[in-house]
Amino acid sequence: MTAAPAPIAVALDAPDLETAARWAAQVTPHVSTVKVGLELYLRYGPDVVAGVRGSGGAQVFLDLKLHDIPATVAGAARAVADLRPAYLTVHAAGGPAMVRAAVEAAPDTRITAVTVLTSLGDADLARLGLAGPAPDAVRRLAALAVEAGARALVCSPQEAAAVRAEVGPAVTLVTPGVRPSGAATQDQARVATPEAALEAGADLLVIGRPITGAADPGAAAAAIAAALRGVSANAS
């Protein structure tokens, strides 16, 4: 029997569409979702979505992190809604009116509000003049975004349990900043292992370089998916 795809969005942060499509084909037997970010979308535009969607049936997560005045964000969300991404990111810090504008412009897409980027630590927040520590800022932005209609949130696995307590069970929690035990954190500041992210209540784990940087991305995705199945089995 084939195992169900794991709740992982593989970040296809590739320099070209051929590489991204190859990674997508390698990982989609094992994961539910592939994520297109700014690098690919700015280079190739809407064509990239069909290029990575392939025939594998994975959901596409469009990580454009929209952040502008409400009318501009509404227009941008409308512009990509026809691509039918399962998720589209906006920055929660754009404010409730901006988040609501995206929600209304793309009703069939899960508008996903990024709280505090996982590359930022408490010292960064202080320098930026944002009231921290990070878990407080994340919870504040999460509550505002959900009030404005966001159905999904991006936070680090370190805040997932607190955010879940704040927003309840109906909101999808998406966590980048995931690193298998012993893997380099690279530019991520607030990290946890895949198993810890799932145990903390994350619904979808965003994982890029630990999978795409492996010699065999398909095998790396399969190994993490198997580890997550172990967590689910222990929990039930």
Ligand SMILES: O=c1ccn([C@@H]2O[C@H](COP(=O)(O)O)[C@@H](O)[C@H]2O)c(=O)[nH]1
């Ligand atoms: O707060 C955020 C929001 C988005 N991301 C994106 O997730 C992936 C993470 O990739 P790794 O290689 O696993 O670090 C990347 O596409 C980011 O743009 C994030 O990291 N943090």
